[in-house]
Amino acid sequence: MADVELPETPLLDELEKGPWPSFIKEIKRAAIEQEKAMKAGKKIKLPGAAKGLLKVLELAYEEKRTHWKHGGIVSVIGYGGGVIGRYCDLEDKVPEVWHFHTMRINMPAGWFYQTKALRAICDAWEKWGSGLTNFHGSTGDIILLGTRTEYLQPMTNALAYLDKLYGSPAPFDIGGSGSDLRTPSACMGPALCEFACYDTLKACYEFTMRYQNELHRPMWPYKFKIKCSGCPNDCVAAKARSDFAIIGTWKDEIQIDQEAVREYAKVIDIEKQVVKKCPTGAISWDGKELKIDNRECIRCMHCINVMPKALKPGKERGATILIGGKAPFVDGAIIGWVAVPFIPADELIEKCCEMLEAIWEWWDEEGKFRERVGELIWRKGMDEFLKVIGQKADVRMVYAPRNNPFIFWRELQE
Amino acid sequence: MVAQEVEKEPEETVEVKTDFGPPHYEIMLHPIIKKNYGKWKYHEVVRPGVIKRVAESGDVLYVVRFGSPRLLSIYTVRDICDIADKYSDGYLRFTSRNNVEFFLTDPDKIEPLIKEVQEKLGFPCGGTWDATKGEYGLTNIVHTQGWVHCHTPATDASGIVKSVMDELYDYFTDHKLPALCRISLACCANMCGAVHASDISMVGVHRKIPRIDDDAVRRTCEIPSTVAACPTGALKPDMKRKTVILDKDKCMYCGNCYTMCPGMPIFNPENDGVAILVGGKISDARYPPQLSKVVVPWLPNNPPRWPEVVQTVKKILETWATHAEKYERIAEWVHRIGWERFFELTGLEFTEKLIDDYKRTPYIYASYRASAAFRW
Numbered sequence: 001m002a003d004v005e006l007p008e009t010p011l012l013d014e015l016e017k018g019p020w021p022s023f024i025k026e027i028k029r030a031a032i033e034q035e036k037a038m039k040a041g042k043k044i045k046l047p048g049a050a051k052g053l054l055k056v057l058e059l060a061y062e063e064k065r066t067h068w069k070h071g072g073i074v075s076v077i078g079y080g081g082g083v084i085g086r087y088c089d090l091e092d093k094v095p096e097v098w099h100f101h102t103m104r105i106n107m108p109a110g111w112f113y114q115t116k117a118l119r120a121i122c123d124a125w126e127k128w129g130s131g132l133t134n135f136h137g138s139t140g141d142i143i144l145l146g147t148r149t150e151y152l153q154p155m156t157n158a159l160a161y162l163d164k165l166y167g168s169p170a171p172f173d174i175g176g177s178g179s180d181l182r183t184p185s186a187c188m189g190p191a192l193c194e195f196a197c198y199d200t201l202k203a204c205y206e207f208t209m210r211y212q213n214e215l216h217r218p219m220w221p222y223k224f225k226i227k228c229s230g231c232p233n234d235c236v237a238a239k240a241r242s243d244f245a246i247i248g249t250w251k252d253e254i255q256i257d258q259e260a261v262r263e264y265a266k267v268i269d270i271e272k273q274v275v276k277k278c279p280t281g282a283i284s285w286d287g288k289e290l291k292i293d294n295r296e297c298i299r300c301m302h303c304i305n306v307m308p309k310a311l312k313p314g315k316e317r318g319a320t321i322l323i324g325g326k327a328p329f330v331d332g333a334i335i336g337w338v339a340v341p342f343i344p345a346d347e348l349i350e351k352c353c354e355m356l357e358a359i360w361e362w363w364d365e366e367g368k369f370r371e372r373v374g375e376l377i378w379r380k381g382m383d384e385f386l387k388v389i390g391q392k393a394d395v396r397m398v399y400a401p402r403n404n405p406f407i408f409w410r411e412l413q414e
Numbered sequence: 415m416v417a418q419e420v421e422k423e424p425e426e427t428v429e430v431k432t433d434f435g436p437p438h439y440e441i442m443l444h445p446i447i448k449k450n451y452g453k454w455k456y457h458e459v460v461r462p463g464v465i466k467r468v469a470e471s472g473d474v475l476y477v478v479r480f481g482s483p484r485l486l487s488i489y490t491v492r493d494i495c496d497i498a499d500k501y502s503d504g505y506l507r508f509t510s511r512n513n514v515e516f517f518l519t520d521p522d523k524i525e526p527l528i529k530e531v532q533e534k535l536g537f538p539c540g541g542t543w544d545a546t547k548g549e550y551g552l553t554n555i556v557h558t559q560g561w562v563h564c565h566t567p568a569t570d571a572s573g574i575v576k577s578v579m580d581e582l583y584d585y586f587t588d589h590k591l592p593a594l595c596r597i598s599l600a601c602c603a604n605m606c607g608a609v610h611a612s613d614i615s616m617v618g619v620h621r622k623i624p625r626i627d628d629d630a631v632r633r634t635c636e637i638p639s640t641v642a643a644c645p646t647g648a649l650k651p652d653m654k655r656k657t658v659i660l661d662k663d664k665c666m667y668c669g670n671c672y673t674m675c676p677g678m679p680i681f682n683p684e685n686d687g688v689a690i691l692v693g694g695k696i697s698d699a700r701y702p703p704q705l706s707k708v709v710v711p712w713l714p715n716n717p718p719r720w721p722e723v724v725q726t727v728k729k730i731l732e733t734w735a736t737h738a739e740k741y742e743r744i745a746e747w748v749h750r751i752g753w754e755r756f757f758e759l760t761g762l763e764f765t766e767k768l769i770d771d772y773k774r775t776p777y778i779y780a781s782y783r784a785s786a787a788f789r790w
Contacts, residue, residue, distance in 0.1 A: 026490060118491055132488075136484075157426070277700055335610075
């Protein structure tokens with residue numbers, strides 16, 4: 001079999017050097033192996049796409065600019081989101097990637113996989129797409145990078161029947177994009193982590209299933225993200241990256257195994273690494289016993305992170321809801337702030353759903369075009385937002401009370 | 415021959431199915447994980463990249479982590495699957511920062527796995543930390559699409575990430591840092607990579623106003639939504655001419671208008687570049703969550719390897735690593751030593767460009783609590 005010829009890419013070739021795994025090697029590998037597979041008789045609809053990407057990317061590196069254009073409307077039957085239309089402005093020079101649409105595929109909660117499922121996705125994408133993926137995109141979805149408009153529906157069908165057609169243990173559905181509910185995501189939670197204060201995977205799956213319509217059909221002022229972190233370490237960055245962040249926490253006393261603390265004392269400096277680092281000075285250690293003043297503890301996780309064998313979150317577990325987290329557009333970057341200080345774990349999913357539905361109704365009614373929910377709250381006031389979610393003000397929602405007396409006494413006006 | 419041409423693929427004849435959702439996570443869980451779900455007792459770090467997880471039942475699982483380039487060909491994904499079939503009973507996981515993890519029950523297989531992954535895939539084992547000892551590795555960089563696939567980037571993403579990680583490779587494979595350090599990259603201010611709360615972040619920035627092509631605006635743009643996209647009110651509709659007018663003194667080149675309207679391209683090869691931010695933090699541990707702060711307003715786009723960006727990131731990381739105490743992330747370190755010392759020690763220049771004059775972020779936000787750290 002003749003070797004596959006690749007375009008000359010002197011600038012990109014520089015990125016094959018060095019110890020870190022190279023994305024250029026990946027693009028080249030897709031170009032070579034997909035062509036080989038086609039020559040060997042495999043059904044491949046879009047040969048040359050990865051090769052086309054190499055050409056476009058080399059040109060981008062030469063000219064220091066992108067060659068991708070706005071998407072226009074591409075979609076699959078029944079859905080408004082999940083497919084990002086992308087065209088190249090070099091259609092005459094590199095027709096193989098004139099269309100190069102992205103598909104977002106809803107990952108299993110926590111990003112756990114059976115290889116059978118991944119192989120099936122690979123087989124379908126080898127046939128209908130560029131053979132290039134992201135594991136994973138910034139939203140958490142599996143990203144299938146680059147196919148033509150006419151292959152979007154067959155690829156979607158391939159995923160919908162991935163079990164029957166490709167031997168996957170389950171079919172896969174499309175994720176969110178545009179002004180809709182984006183694919184919810186979760187940390188590994190109770191699947192692998194002893195810190196999880198609620199079942200992040202279950203919550204994530206429940207929200208995803210209950211809100212399929214909201215996820216697949218953009219109808220809101222802008223995007224809305226839900227992320228589930230099992231503890232305040234926040235491994236999925238929910239506080240910064242989601243409009244509705246669910247952060248596991250607890251209310252009662254940290255569980256202590258004194259024997260295990262004494263074991264740690266043989267290998268670490270508890271005074272220096274734990275006691276002195278406690279932000280509220282709530283811990284003391286006399287060489288035999290570790291004492292935590294739980295009224296002073298703010299549940300920041302530091303001591304538990306350092307001594308996971310000896311310390312555990314308390315037994316009265318649940319979650320804090322933070323609202324409004326987002327990137328800079330339009331009003332500036334926001335880390336979500338406290339909307340509900342604590343919801344017990346056993347009520348969490350139902351309470352969140354009630355709140356989500358109330359928030360969406362309000363935001364849909366009041367929100368301006370491209371106004372995220374956090375920005376709407378700034379415009380309308382926390383006082384109105386708290387009414388929407390049926391929540392009383394709590395001092396835990398702020399670092400400090402306001403520093404001006406310019407209060408809107410709306411209830412006293414006509 | 416004709417018959418062959420019209421023959422349809424199975425994917426073209428099946429009935430369209432919608433809204434059935436992702437696979438249930440349970441079927442994707444390794445049997446040991448499924449058995450011990452919610453019943454993990456503790457974990458300890460065996461070596462960089464390998465975390466031993468012990469369940470209440472006494473079961474032990476070794477989770478072995480490798481860095482990936484995120485952009486993967488399906489052929490590499492198949493190789494990953496082969497390795498998971500051989501070592502990990504056909505199960506694996508990806509982390510929130512583009513690492514891939516295998517699950518081992520036999521500790522004797524750890525070294526052969528690491529060797530095989532290094533040989534076949536070239537993925538380094540690492541990206542972990544040992545909080546008990548206070549010794550931290552650098553994990554993978556979260557990033558966006560850049561010139562590989564995005565229509566509005568001010569810089570590339572994967573190329574810079576590759577160049578930075580080549581330079582910081584040993585920090586990934588070893589535990590040489592005093593605390594967590596999350597590095598992120600977004601190729602424009604839209605920040606799909608959410609770099610606004612990372613210890614060190616790189617963000618693509620424009621520095622020249624968009625070029626309004628009236629004809630293209632008329633053909634391709636919805637004027638009210640384009641005007642609404644401008645955070646500073648620099649855009650006004652020109653209803654008579656069916657286009658927009660830009661007040662160039664109000665524009666801060668964010669590019670949000672271009673995401674809405676292809677008729678006003680803003681990219682500019684010589685003036686686009688990368689800003690560097692530091693001191694963002696998300697976890698509640700010790701110190702409340704913080705937004706990242708700009709410490710370098712612009713560095714040039716210098717492909718293929720962006721030496722100015724790479725060296726600046728490295729300088730910040732190593733200055734911090736040299737001077738910080740155990741567990742002190744960049745935000746906490748700066749809080750202790752002060753920004754005066756930060757600029758002095760890193761040798762970065764503080765200029766008027768680093769003083770905030772973006773008037774939109776409400777003052778009220780400063781008092782909202784961005785943390786789940788409460789007294790009860």
